[in-house]
Amino acid sequence: MKLQYKFAPLEAEVDQRGKVTGYASRFGIKDQGGDIVVKGAFIGNTRKPKMLLQHDPAQVVGVWDVVREDNDGLYVEGRINLGSTLGKDVHSNLEFGAIDGMSIGYRAKDAVKTALGRELRQIDLWEVSFVTFPMLPEAVVSSVKSIDGDNPAILKRFVEQIMREADFSADEAKAAAAAVARVRAEREVSAGQDEGLTLDALRNALRGLK
Incomplete structure (x- = not known):
């Protein structure tokens, strides 16, 4: 059920x-x-x-x-x-x-x-x-921004937990976590100018997963 x-x-x-x-x-x-x-x-x-x-x-x-x-x-x-x-x-x-x-x-x-x-x-x-987090990814983008992109393991666990709370399957959650970690790494800029992970970037990373 x-x-x-x-x-x-x-x-x-x-x-x-x-x-x-x-x-x-x-x-x-x-x-x-x-x-x-x-x-x-x-x-x-x-x-x-x-x-x-x-x-x-x-x-x-x-x-x-x-x-x-x-x-x-x-x-x-x-x-x-x-x-x-x-x-x-x-x-x-x-x-x-x-x-x-x-x-x-x-x-x-x-x-x-x-x-x-x-x-x-x-x-x-x-x-x-x-x-710990709201059920929807949109509500936790600000928290994702604060995660250190140099620690992909922490980021993946964070996103996977969010996706599971949003009623995605275990496989979908893992795929989403990997996609978001990749996007986060790609968006890194020079110190003091990090834009973080925007909502549009998150949506693009999750597109097609559900």
């Missing part, structure tokens, strides 16, 4: 006991993919979503105890498992600000195209993850 992902900037509070409260999704906000979650989209979900890291089912961080809609979006309360190494690491990164957001893993049961974008009217929610 193939899930879709939707990123939300981190709006959560985390205490020393590992309790997390905040919003995993907001209503009425158009994302980089043109999707808008509307009020009522999560009503009817009977499955308690998993708390994961980077949408990886092998990396269970803790449990979500409360998942409900309110007037603003999908409100969640949960507990990070501080008895595990992964839980301690995630908790530390949340407090430090190294993790930037949460992202829902879902299937769209009712989605309608409108003049404003695709409205997600009914969502089958499977998991809520803590994530």
Whole structure:
């Protein structure tokens, strides 16, 4: 089963006991993919979503105890498992600000195209993850610019992770990472004049991969 992902900037509070409260999704906000979650989209979900890291089912961080809609979006309360190494690491990164957001893993049961974008009217929610980057490459171009082009291994891992979060296959993600690393290297200029990796360059690198 193939899930879709939707990123939300981190709006959560985390205490020393590992309790997390905040919003995993907001209503009425158009994302980089043109999707808008509307009020009522999560009503009817009977499955308690998993708390994961980077949408990886092998990396269970803790449990979500409360998942409900309110007037603003999908409100969640949960507990990070501080008895595990992964839980301690995630908790530390949340407090430090190294993790930037949460992202829902879902299937769209009712989605309608409108003049404003695709409205997600009914969502089958499977998991809520803590994530480092947004789901779409367009939203992380500024971060790609800061990566040292002399370290292709780091750049490839970075881009591959982004592509996997954007629901590309493993082979597509690897091909995209190699393409972006090549474009980044080609765009290097003299010190102090590095233009970085532009959105157009990224799109060209990814053209034909999906």
